[in-house]
Amino acid sequence: MIDVVDVHKRFKSGNRWVEALRGVSCQIDRGRFAFIVGPSGSGKSTLLYLLGAVDRPTAGSIVVDGQDLLAMSESAQNGYRRDQVGFIFQSFNLISNLTALQNVLVPYMPRGISPEVRQRAVDLLTRVGLGDRLDHRPYQLSGGEQQRVAIARALVKQPILVLADEPTGELDSRTGDEIYTILRQLQESSDVTLVVVTHDRRFIRPDDLVLEIQDGQLANGNGQVHGEVHSTVAAGS
Numbered sequence: 001m002i003d004v005v006d007v008h009k010r011f012k013s014g015n016r017w018v019e020a021l022r023g024v025s026c027q028i029d030r031g032r033f034a035f036i037v038g039p040s041g042s043g044k045s046t047l048l049y050l051l052g053a054v055d056r057p058t059a060g061s062i063v064v065d066g067q068d069l070l071a072m073s074e075s076a077q078n079g080y081r082r083d084q085v086g087f088i089f090q091s092f093n094l095i096s097n098l099t100a101l102q103n104v105l106v107p108y109m110p111r112g113i114s115p116e117v118r119q120r121a122v123d124l125l126t127r128v129g130l131g132d133r134l135d136h137r138p139y140q141l142s143g144g145e146q147q148r149v150a151i152a153r154a155l156v157k158q159p160i161l162v163l164a165d166e167p168t169g170e171l172d173s174r175t176g177d178e179i180y181t182i183l184r185q186l187q188e189s190s191d192v193t194l195v196v197v198t199h200d201r202r203f204i205r206p207d208d209l210v211l212e213i214q215d216g217q218l219a220n221g222n223g224q225v226h227g228e229v230h231s232t233v234a235a236g237s
Protein backbone atom coordinates (compact mmCIF):
# COMPACT_ATOMS: atom_id res chain seq x y z
CA MET A 1 0.00 0.00 0.00
CA ILE A 2 2.62 2.56 1.10
CA ASP A 3 6.20 2.12 0.01
CA VAL A 4 8.72 4.67 1.23
CA VAL A 5 12.25 4.29 -0.12
CA ASP A 6 15.25 6.22 1.13
CA VAL A 7 13.38 9.46 1.70
CA HIS A 8 15.31 12.58 2.57
CA LYS A 9 13.87 15.96 3.44
CA ARG A 10 15.94 19.08 3.86
CA PHE A 11 14.57 22.43 4.95
CA LYS A 12 16.28 25.74 4.64
CA SER A 13 16.02 27.46 8.00
CA GLY A 14 17.51 30.96 7.91
CA ASN A 15 20.88 30.50 6.29
CA ARG A 16 21.38 26.88 7.25
CA TRP A 17 19.90 23.57 6.19
CA VAL A 18 17.99 21.23 8.50
CA GLU A 19 18.04 17.53 7.63
CA ALA A 20 14.58 16.60 8.86
CA LEU A 21 14.63 13.11 7.29
CA ARG A 22 17.81 11.27 6.43
CA GLY A 23 17.07 8.13 4.48
CA VAL A 24 13.77 6.73 5.76
CA SER A 25 12.44 3.52 4.19
CA CYS A 26 9.35 1.65 5.30
CA GLN A 27 6.33 -0.23 4.05
CA ILE A 28 2.84 0.07 5.43
CA ASP A 29 0.27 -2.51 4.38
CA ARG A 30 -3.30 -1.63 3.54
CA GLY A 31 -5.58 -1.63 6.56
CA ARG A 32 -2.71 -1.26 8.97
CA PHE A 33 -2.65 1.00 11.99
CA ALA A 34 0.82 2.54 11.87
CA PHE A 35 2.24 4.79 14.54
CA ILE A 36 5.06 7.27 14.10
CA VAL A 37 6.79 7.87 17.43
CA GLY A 38 9.97 9.60 18.51
CA PRO A 39 11.31 12.71 20.22
CA SER A 40 10.26 16.25 19.39
CA GLY A 41 11.97 17.50 16.24
CA SER A 42 12.85 13.99 15.05
CA GLY A 43 10.91 14.31 11.78
CA LYS A 44 7.56 12.68 12.59
CA SER A 45 5.30 15.39 11.17
CA THR A 46 7.61 15.82 8.21
CA LEU A 47 7.20 12.15 7.28
CA LEU A 48 3.44 12.30 7.80
CA TYR A 49 3.00 15.30 5.51
CA LEU A 50 5.19 13.75 2.82
CA LEU A 51 2.83 10.73 2.83
CA GLY A 52 -0.05 13.15 2.26
CA ALA A 53 1.75 14.96 -0.57
CA VAL A 54 1.51 18.17 1.40
CA ASP A 55 5.21 18.57 0.67
CA ARG A 56 7.73 16.79 -1.55
CA PRO A 57 10.80 14.90 -0.40
CA THR A 58 14.24 16.22 -1.34
CA ALA A 59 15.19 12.71 -2.46
CA GLY A 60 13.75 9.21 -2.38
CA SER A 61 10.43 7.80 -3.48
CA ILE A 62 6.97 7.42 -1.98
CA VAL A 63 4.42 5.17 -3.65
CA VAL A 64 0.87 5.03 -2.27
CA ASP A 65 -1.55 2.51 -3.73
CA GLY A 66 0.55 2.27 -6.89
CA GLN A 67 0.82 6.04 -7.29
CA ASP A 68 4.31 7.49 -7.29
CA LEU A 69 3.80 10.78 -5.45
CA LEU A 70 6.95 12.35 -6.86
CA ALA A 71 6.24 11.44 -10.45
CA MET A 72 2.79 13.04 -10.27
CA SER A 73 2.04 16.45 -11.68
CA GLU A 74 1.13 19.13 -9.19
CA SER A 75 -2.54 18.86 -10.11
CA ALA A 76 -2.49 15.08 -9.69
CA GLN A 77 -0.90 15.61 -6.27
CA ASN A 78 -3.65 18.06 -5.37
CA GLY A 79 -6.23 15.51 -6.47
CA TYR A 80 -4.58 12.78 -4.40
CA ARG A 81 -4.51 15.01 -1.32
CA ARG A 82 -8.08 16.17 -1.81
CA ASP A 83 -9.74 12.86 -2.71
CA GLN A 84 -7.70 10.07 -1.18
CA VAL A 85 -6.22 11.36 2.07
CA GLY A 86 -8.04 12.35 5.25
CA PHE A 87 -6.12 14.60 7.62
CA ILE A 88 -6.68 14.93 11.36
CA PHE A 89 -4.75 17.61 13.22
CA GLN A 90 -3.88 18.16 16.85
CA SER A 91 -5.81 21.44 16.91
CA PHE A 92 -8.89 20.12 15.05
CA ASN A 93 -8.79 22.97 12.46
CA LEU A 94 -12.55 23.44 12.30
CA ILE A 95 -14.04 26.57 10.78
CA SER A 96 -15.56 28.51 13.65
CA ASN A 97 -18.61 29.97 11.93
CA LEU A 98 -19.72 26.68 10.37
CA THR A 99 -21.83 24.01 12.07
CA ALA A 100 -20.53 20.51 12.75
CA LEU A 101 -22.30 19.22 9.65
CA GLN A 102 -21.02 22.06 7.47
CA ASN A 103 -17.49 21.46 8.75
CA VAL A 104 -17.71 17.82 7.72
CA LEU A 105 -18.91 18.92 4.29
CA VAL A 106 -16.07 21.40 3.80
CA PRO A 107 -14.07 19.05 1.52
CA TYR A 108 -17.06 19.00 -0.84
CA MET A 109 -17.93 22.68 -0.78
CA PRO A 110 -15.88 23.61 -3.85
CA ARG A 111 -17.48 20.87 -5.94
CA GLY A 112 -21.04 20.89 -4.63
CA ILE A 113 -22.78 18.70 -2.08
CA SER A 114 -24.99 15.90 -3.37
CA PRO A 115 -27.74 14.41 -1.17
CA GLU A 116 -25.60 11.24 -0.92
CA VAL A 117 -22.63 13.15 0.42
CA ARG A 118 -24.80 15.06 2.87
CA GLN A 119 -26.30 11.80 4.12
CA ARG A 120 -22.82 10.29 4.45
CA ALA A 121 -21.76 13.27 6.56
CA VAL A 122 -24.81 12.88 8.81
CA ASP A 123 -24.13 9.14 9.14
CA LEU A 124 -20.48 9.76 10.02
CA LEU A 125 -21.35 12.34 12.65
CA THR A 126 -23.90 9.90 14.06
CA ARG A 127 -21.28 7.16 14.09
CA VAL A 128 -18.91 9.31 16.14
CA GLY A 129 -21.72 10.08 18.58
CA LEU A 130 -22.67 13.55 17.38
CA GLY A 131 -25.97 12.80 15.67
CA ASP A 132 -27.65 15.29 18.01
CA ARG A 133 -25.01 18.00 17.51
CA LEU A 134 -25.18 18.52 13.75
CA ASP A 135 -26.02 22.21 14.05
CA HIS A 136 -23.58 23.04 16.83
CA ARG A 137 -20.70 25.35 16.06
CA PRO A 138 -17.20 24.52 17.27
CA TYR A 139 -17.45 26.82 20.32
CA GLN A 140 -20.53 24.85 21.40
CA LEU A 141 -18.59 21.58 21.34
CA SER A 142 -16.01 20.14 23.74
CA GLY A 143 -12.48 19.46 22.50
CA GLY A 144 -13.23 15.76 22.13
CA GLU A 145 -16.41 16.53 20.21
CA GLN A 146 -14.55 18.93 17.94
CA GLN A 147 -11.98 16.24 17.20
CA ARG A 148 -14.78 13.82 16.39
CA VAL A 149 -16.14 16.33 13.88
CA ALA A 150 -12.64 16.52 12.41
CA ILE A 151 -12.55 12.71 12.14
CA ALA A 152 -15.89 12.74 10.32
CA ARG A 153 -14.52 15.45 8.00
CA ALA A 154 -11.46 13.28 7.27
CA LEU A 155 -13.67 10.28 6.47
CA VAL A 156 -16.41 11.88 4.40
CA LYS A 157 -14.36 11.62 1.22
CA GLN A 158 -13.87 7.89 1.83
CA PRO A 159 -10.08 8.13 1.87
CA ILE A 160 -7.71 5.22 1.36
CA LEU A 161 -5.35 6.78 3.88
CA VAL A 162 -5.96 8.70 7.11
CA LEU A 163 -3.08 10.75 8.48
CA ALA A 164 -3.28 12.13 12.01
CA ASP A 165 -0.73 14.35 13.71
CA GLU A 166 -1.05 13.93 17.49
CA PRO A 167 -4.85 13.77 17.34
CA THR A 168 -5.17 13.60 21.12
CA GLY A 169 -2.42 16.10 21.92
CA GLU A 170 -4.87 18.73 23.14
CA LEU A 171 -7.26 16.37 24.90
CA ASP A 172 -7.32 14.89 28.38
CA SER A 173 -6.51 11.21 28.59
CA ARG A 174 -10.09 9.97 28.87
CA THR A 175 -11.18 11.98 25.85
CA GLY A 176 -8.06 10.72 24.09
CA ASP A 177 -9.22 7.16 24.78
CA GLU A 178 -12.53 7.93 23.06
CA ILE A 179 -10.76 9.27 19.99
CA TYR A 180 -8.60 6.14 19.71
CA THR A 181 -11.67 3.95 20.20
CA ILE A 182 -13.19 5.63 17.14
CA LEU A 183 -9.98 5.29 15.11
CA ARG A 184 -9.65 1.65 16.10
CA GLN A 185 -13.25 0.93 15.10
CA LEU A 186 -12.52 2.56 11.77
CA GLN A 187 -9.53 0.29 11.26
CA GLU A 188 -11.49 -2.81 12.22
CA SER A 189 -14.49 -2.00 10.03
CA SER A 190 -12.73 -0.90 6.83
CA ASP A 191 -9.52 -1.35 4.88
CA VAL A 192 -8.44 2.24 5.35
CA THR A 193 -4.79 2.64 6.34
CA LEU A 194 -4.12 4.84 9.38
CA VAL A 195 -0.84 6.57 10.09
CA VAL A 196 -0.83 8.39 13.40
CA VAL A 197 1.90 10.47 15.02
CA THR A 198 1.71 10.18 18.79
CA HIS A 199 3.67 10.70 21.97
CA ASP A 200 1.35 8.31 23.74
CA ARG A 201 2.16 4.65 23.28
CA ARG A 202 -0.81 3.42 25.32
CA PHE A 203 -2.90 2.90 22.22
CA ILE A 204 -0.40 0.78 20.31
CA ARG A 205 -1.44 -2.84 19.93
CA PRO A 206 0.76 -5.84 19.09
CA ASP A 207 -0.34 -6.01 15.46
CA ASP A 208 0.30 -2.34 14.82
CA LEU A 209 3.30 -1.06 12.98
CA VAL A 210 5.57 1.24 14.96
CA LEU A 211 7.88 3.56 13.06
CA GLU A 212 10.26 4.95 15.62
CA ILE A 213 12.09 8.01 14.33
CA GLN A 214 15.18 9.49 15.90
CA ASP A 215 16.99 12.39 14.38
CA GLY A 216 15.46 11.89 10.95
CA GLN A 217 16.06 8.15 10.73
CA LEU A 218 14.14 5.05 11.71
CA ALA A 219 15.60 3.94 15.01
CA ASN A 220 16.38 0.41 13.83
CA GLY A 221 17.73 1.25 10.41
CA ASN A 222 15.18 0.37 7.78
CA GLY A 223 13.69 -2.40 9.83
CA GLN A 224 10.29 -2.08 11.39
CA VAL A 225 9.40 -2.38 15.00
CA HIS A 226 6.06 -3.91 15.76
CA GLY A 227 3.83 -3.00 18.63
CA GLU A 228 4.52 -6.11 20.63
CA VAL A 229 8.20 -5.26 21.01
CA HIS A 230 7.19 -2.10 22.79
CA SER A 231 4.46 -3.66 24.86
CA THR A 232 6.98 -6.25 26.09
CA VAL A 233 9.36 -3.49 27.05
CA ALA A 234 6.55 -1.55 28.69
CA ALA A 235 5.38 -4.61 30.62
CA GLY A 236 8.86 -5.25 31.94
CA SER A 237 9.59 -1.68 32.99
Ligand SMILES: Nc1ncnc2c1ncn2[C@@H]1O[C@H](COP(=O)(O)OP(=O)(O)OP(=O)(O)O)[C@@H](O)[C@H]1O
Pocket residue numbers: 011012013018019020038039040041042043044045046047
Ligand atom coordinates in the same frame (compact mmCIF):
# COMPACT_ATOMS: atom_id res chain seq x y z
N1 LIG B 1 8.95 24.05 7.04
C1 LIG B 1 10.08 23.90 7.74
N2 LIG B 1 11.12 24.76 7.59
C2 LIG B 1 12.27 24.60 8.26
N3 LIG B 1 12.49 23.59 9.13
C3 LIG B 1 11.50 22.72 9.33
C4 LIG B 1 10.23 22.82 8.67
N4 LIG B 1 9.44 21.79 9.07
C5 LIG B 1 10.17 21.09 9.96
N5 LIG B 1 11.40 21.64 10.13
C6 LIG B 1 12.47 21.12 10.99
O1 LIG B 1 12.63 19.74 10.72
C7 LIG B 1 12.83 19.00 11.92
C8 LIG B 1 11.75 17.95 12.07
O2 LIG B 1 10.52 18.61 12.30
P1 LIG B 1 9.14 17.84 12.55
O3 LIG B 1 8.08 18.87 12.61
O4 LIG B 1 9.00 16.77 11.53
O5 LIG B 1 9.39 17.18 13.98
P2 LIG B 1 8.40 16.32 14.88
O6 LIG B 1 9.05 15.01 15.12
O7 LIG B 1 7.04 16.32 14.30
O8 LIG B 1 8.42 17.14 16.26
P3 LIG B 1 7.22 17.43 17.33
O9 LIG B 1 7.07 16.18 18.14
O10 LIG B 1 7.78 18.55 18.17
O11 LIG B 1 6.00 17.82 16.58
C9 LIG B 1 12.87 20.04 13.03
O12 LIG B 1 14.21 20.37 13.27
C10 LIG B 1 12.12 21.21 12.45
O13 LIG B 1 12.53 22.42 13.01
Ligand SMILES: [Mg+2]
Pocket residue numbers: 044045046165
Ligand atom coordinates in the same frame (compact mmCIF):
# COMPACT_ATOMS: atom_id res chain seq x y z
MG1 LIG C 1 5.23 17.17 14.86
